[in-house]
Amino acid sequence: MDTFTITADGKEIEGRPGQTVLQVCQDANVSIPTLCHHPALKPYGGCRLCVVEIEGMRGLPAACTTPATAGMVVHTHTDLLHRARRTILELLLANGDHDCLVCNANGSCELQTLVYEHEIEHRPEGEPFTRRPIDDSNAMIRRDLNKCVLCSRCVRACMDHQVNGVIDVAARGSESVIATFNDMPLGDSECVFCGECVQVCPTGALLEKRAQFASQPWALRRVRTTCTYCGVGCQLELNVRGNSVVKVTSSHELPGPNGGSLCVKGRFASDFIGHPDRLTHPLIRQNGKLREATWDEALGHIASKLSEIRSEHGPDSIAFFSSARATNEENYLLNKLARAVVGTNNIDHCARL
Amino acid sequence: MTNSIAELENDADVILITGSNTTQMHPVISSFIKRAVRAGRTKVIVADPRRIDMVELAEIWLRQRGGTDVAWLNGLIHVILAEDLYDHEFVEQRTEGLAELKEAVAPYTPDRVEQISGIPADKLRSAARLYASAKAGSIVYAMGITQHISGTDAVKSLANLAMICGNLGIPGGGVNPLRGQNNVQGACDLGALPNVLPGYQLVTNVEARARFAESWGVTGLPDRPGLTVVEVVHGAVEGSVKALYVMGENPMVSDPDLHHVKKGLRSLDLLVVQDLFLTETAQIADVVLPAACFAEKDGTFTNTERRVQRVRKAVDPPGQARSDGDIICDLATRMGYPMAYDSASDIFDELARLTPQYRGMSYGRLEGEGLQWPCPTSSHPGTKFLHKGVFPRGRGKLHPVEWIPPAEERSRRFPFLLNTGRVLYQYHTGSMTRRSEGPNERYPECRVEMHPADAKRLKIRDGDWVQVTSRRGSLKARAAVGRVTPEGSVFIPFHFAEAAANNLTIAALDPVAKIPSYKVCAVRVAKAQP
Numbered sequence A: 001m002d003t004f005t006i007t008a009d010g011k012e013i014e015g016r017p018g019q020t021v022l023q024v025c026q027d028a029n030v031s032i033p034t035l036c037h038h039p040a041l042k043p044y045g046g047c048r049l050c051v052v053e054i055e056g057m058r059g060l061p062a063a064c065t066t067p068a069t070a071g072m073v074v075h076t077h078t079d080l081l082h083r084a085r086r087t088i089l090e091l092l093l094a095n096g097d098h099d100c101l102v103c104n105a106n107g108s109c110e111l112q113t114l115v116y117e118h119e120i121e122h123r124p125e126g127e128p129f130t131r132r133p134i135d136d137s138n139a140m141i142r143r144d145l146n147k148c149v150l151c152s153r154c155v156r157a158c159m160d161h162q163v164n165g166v167i168d169v170a171a172r173g174s175e176s177v178i179a180t181f182n183d184m185p186l187g188d189s190e191c192v193f194c195g196e197c198v199q200v201c202p203t204g205a206l207l208e209k210r211a212q213f214a215s216q217p218w219a220l221r222r223v224r225t226t227c228t229y230c231g232v233g234c235q236l237e238l239n240v241r242g243n244s245v246v247k248v249t250s251s252h253e254l255p256g257p258n259g260g261s262l263c264v265k266g267r268f269a270s271d272f273i274g275h276p277d278r279l280t281h282p283l284i285r286q287n288g289k290l291r292e293a294t295w296d297e298a299l300g301h302i303a304s305k306l307s308e309i310r311s312e313h314g315p316d317s318i319a320f321f322s323s324a325r326a327t328n329e330e331n332y333l334l335n336k337l338a339r340a341v342v343g344t345n346n347i348d349h350c351a352r353l
Numbered sequence B: 001m002t003n004s005i006a007e008l009e010n011d012a013d014v015i016l017i018t019g020s021n022t023t024q025m026h027p028v029i030s031s032f033i034k035r036a037v038r039a040g041r042t043k044v045i046v047a048d049p050r051r052i053d054m055v056e057l058a059e060i061w062l063r064q065r066g067g068t069d070v071a072w073l074n075g076l077i078h079v080i081l082a083e084d085l086y087d088h089e090f091v092e093q094r095t096e097g098l099a100e101l102k103e104a105v106a107p108y109t110p111d112r113v114e115q116i117s118g119i120p121a122d123k124l125r126s127a128a129r130l131y132a133s134a135k136a137g138s139i140v141y142a143m144g145i146t147q148h149i150s151g152t153d154a155v156k157s158l159a160n161l162a163m164i165c166g167n168l169g170i171p172g173g174g175v176n177p178l179r180g181q182n183n184v185q186g187a188c189d190l191g192a193l194p195n196v197l198p199g200y201q202l203v204t205n206v207e208a209r210a211r212f213a214e215s216w217g218v219t220g221l222p223d224r225p226g227l228t229v230v231e232v233v234h235g236a237v238e239g240s241v242k243a244l245y246v247m248g249e250n251p252m253v254s255d256p257d258l259h260h261v262k263k264g265l266r267s268l269d270l271l272v273v274q275d276l277f278l279t280e281t282a283q284i285a286d287v288v289l290p291a292a293c294f295a296e297k298d299g300t301f302t303n304t305e306r307r308v309q310r311v312r313k314a315v316d317p318p319g320q321a322r323s324d325g326d327i328i329c330d331l332a333t334r335m336g337y338p339m340a341y342d343s344a345s346d347i348f349d350e351l352a353r354l355t356p357q358y359r360g361m362s363y364g365r366l367e368g369e370g371l372q373w374p375c376p377t378s379s380h381p382g383t384k385f386l387h388k389g390v391f392p393r394g395r396g397k398l399h400p401v402e403w404i405p406p407a408e409e410r411s412r413r414f415p416f417l418l419n420t421g422r423v424l425y426q427y428h429t430g431s432m433t434r435r436s437e438g439p440n441e442r443y444p445e446c447r448v449e450m451h452p453a454d455a456k457r458l459k460i461r462d463g464d465w466v467q468v469t470s471r472r473g474s475l476k477a478r479a480a481v482g483r484v485t486p487e488g489s490v491f492i493p494f495h496f497a498e499a500a501a502n503n504l505t506i507a508a509l510d511p512v513a514k515i516p517s518y519k520v521c522a523v524r525v526a527k528a529q530p
C-alpha cells in the first residue's frame, strides 16, 4: 500500500491514505490528548482537545477529523495548544458536577486524567450549572448527566455500533443534553441494556449500577473469558474484587467475535455467580428429604449404585445428560465416563431443546 | 455456521433470516447484520410468523404459518429453478441430484405454497429473485426452523437452496445455524451425542471405536447408538432406564410434555443432578452435587462459528462446590477407572489428539482470538468458512424433501397454535438470569403474547390473567397483547418453571434429529382469575 511521510513535532512518521492526522500520530506513538475520540467509533470532532497546529493551515484544526496528507508538518504540543486545551477543560469542569471524591469513576475517568495532565489546580469558579435529575429508573444503568461532557461517544455507540438509536444529542435552547426519545428515563425507553454506552463513556456519567460502591476502579482485577450465555461466544472481562465479580466489561481491544460489544445477558446477568442460592454441599435424599452430605459419601453412594444397576440391568439402563453449558473438556470427560467406564452410548444434551 | 460472524457484516449481500429472532436471541450477531443493512451493503429477507424486530430492516417479510417451512422453502427453490436463476456452474461441478430435486419441488408452485403457508405468491417470487441475485447469500436460522417434526427436512431444504444458488464455500455465502446455548457446538463436537464419539466419528465405526478404546485403555466400546434426551425420558417411564446422571441440565423445565418427564424421572432408581442451584430437576434428585460455574474454572467453549475460545477461572467456587470435570474424574476413579489430569489444558490435549477437527489446537494457540475448526495441524490457521472447493462427501447432495403437516393442528377445542421460545432478558430455564436483578427486572414473569384481534374477541386486556390449555396440560400467566405474534397464535417463553410452557408442548419428535416440536402445538386460551 502507498504510504507517505508527515512530520510531527520534528519527527518523520509514516501515514497511509485515508488516515487522519490523529491516527497517523497515534500509530507512531505521538500522543495527542483526546476526549470525544474513541478508536472503535466514528470521529466526531466535538471536544476539540485534539487540536494541533499544521504549518500552512490557519487556525487550530482538530486532528481527529483532519485527513493527513504527504509532507504535512504538524505540531502537537505548543504553548498555544496547551492554553487552548486548558481552557476547554476548565469550561468542562465548571459546567458539571465533577467531584471526583464522590464519583465511582474516580481513577478510571478520562476527564480526570486530562485535567491532571494539563496541570489544572482548581475547579474554576463559573456560573452554577443547571442540575439534572439522576436517572435511576432501572437496576442496570445509572445515568448522572451532571457528569456528562457531551462527547457523544454513547450516542455513536448506540447508533452506529449497536444500531439501536435509543439516545441522541438533543438541543434544548443553548444547552445540549444526551436524551432518549421524549427524554424518558432509560427504563421506559426503547433501550435494550446492551450497556455499550456505559462502556465507552469517559466519565462517571454512565455507570453499571451494581458496581457502584462495590469497588474503586483500581482495586479491580480483570480476567478475560468467554460469555456463558448464547452461542456467539463474546469475549469479556470479569471485573473481580476479592472473590466476587463486581461487573462485566468488554473492549474492542479484546480479540474475539464480538468486537467489544455485549448484550444485556453477558454484561448484566452475572449476579448468579455469587448468589446465596448457590449449592455449597452435596445433598443426599434420606427419608424423602435432601440432607447435606460429604463428597465422600455422595460420590461413594453414586459409584456403588451405578455399579449395582449396571451389573443387574446392563450398562444401557444408565443414561447421562451432558450440558451445552459445560466446557468442551467436561463434555469430553462425561462422554468418556459414559462410554469407557459405564459402557453405554446413552449420552446426550439439550442441543435440540 | 459454515461462515464466520464477521462475514455477515462484511461479505454477505443478501441475508435470509428464518426461525431466528436474532435481536433477542443473538443480539451481538444482530448488530453485525444491522450495521451492514444500515451501510447499504446487505439486503435482508425475513421469514417468520412473528413480527420480530428484524422485520423493520427487511426488504421482504414472508409471514408463513407455523409448521410450513419445508413448503415455502420448496416454493423458493421452485421459483429459482423455474425462472432459471440458479448457479449452473456450481450445481454442475459441485452437486448431484438436481433432477430429483426439480421433480420434488415441481408441485410447490407459488400458488400452492400460498395456500399452505399463507405467503402471497408474489412475495415468494420476489424473495426467490432477491436471494438468487446475491453474490454471497447467507442463510441465518435457529430453533424456529429445527424445532418441528419436520426440522431435519427444513434444514435440508435450506442447504438445497444455498447449493443451487452457489452460496456455499465463499466468504459470506453459507448456511448458518445460530446456537442458542454457549457451548452447544462444543458439546456436539466432543461426544455428548448418543450416536457419535468426539469429532462426529460414528459409534458404529469399528476403527473409530478401536482408536478410542486404545487411547482410553479399555478393551471395547459400546457399538449401538444410545438414546436421545427425549428417548431417555420414555425409557425411564417404561422402566428400561434405571439411572440418570444429569450434568447441568434442567429437563423438568426445558423438556417437552413435563408431566411425562416428571413421571419418568420419578420412576428412576437413581437420579443424580450436578448443578449450580437446586433446580426443579435437582429438587427431585436422589443425589445433588454442587458444581462450579463458568467464572470458577478453566476450560474452553466453542461458539456458533466453530471458534474455540478459552474460559478462565476468575473466582473460587462457593463452599465445597467443584468443577464438573473434577467431579467426573473423582467418580470414574471410584468406579474403578482411575481418571486424573493436572489441568484443563491436559484434558484438552487428550481430546485434541482424538478429535480430527481440533487436532492442531492447544491452549497456547488459543490465546488471542481462538481458533475455528477444522484445524488439523499445529500450524493450521483454522477455518473461517467451510466447504471451500469441495464438500466432505465430494459432491453436495441435493435432497428432495416433502412438506408434511405439523403433528398437531388447530381444532375447535384447541383453536390456537402455540409457539414457544426465548426472550432477550432470560436464558433457558432461568436458573441464572432469574437470579440476576437487572435482566429479571425487565422480564420477571411468564407472559402469553397474543394478537390484539384475538384478545378483543376473548375480552382479554393486556396484563389480564389467562389460562392456556393443550391436550397435555395447562398454565396460567398474564397476557401481553401486541402485534408481534400473528392472529390465531400465542407465544410463550419457556424460561419460567411456575408457568412452564413445556407443560403444554408435545413430545412428537422429528424422526431423524429427535428434536421436539416446540414451535407448533394446539392450545386454547381463556381469561382467568388471578
Ligand code: SF4
Binding pocket: A154, A157, A158, A162, A164, A165, A166, A167, A190, A191, A192, A193, A194, A195, A196, A197, A198
Ligand atoms: S444500553 Fe445499549 S441500547 Fe441502551 S442506550 Fe446504551 S447503547 Fe443504547
Ligand code: SF4
Binding pocket: A147, A148, A149, A150, A151, A152, A153, A154, A155, A178, A197, A200, A201, A202, A203, A205, A206
Ligand atoms: S454520557 Fe458519557 S459518553 Fe455520553 S456524552 Fe456524556 S460523557 Fe460522553
Ligand code: SF4
Binding pocket: A227, A228, A229, A230, A231, A232, A233, A234, A258, A261, A262, A263, A264, A265, A266, A267, B026, B027, B028, B029
Ligand atoms: S454477551 Fe450476549 S450475545 Fe454475547 S455471547 Fe453473551 S449472551 Fe451471547
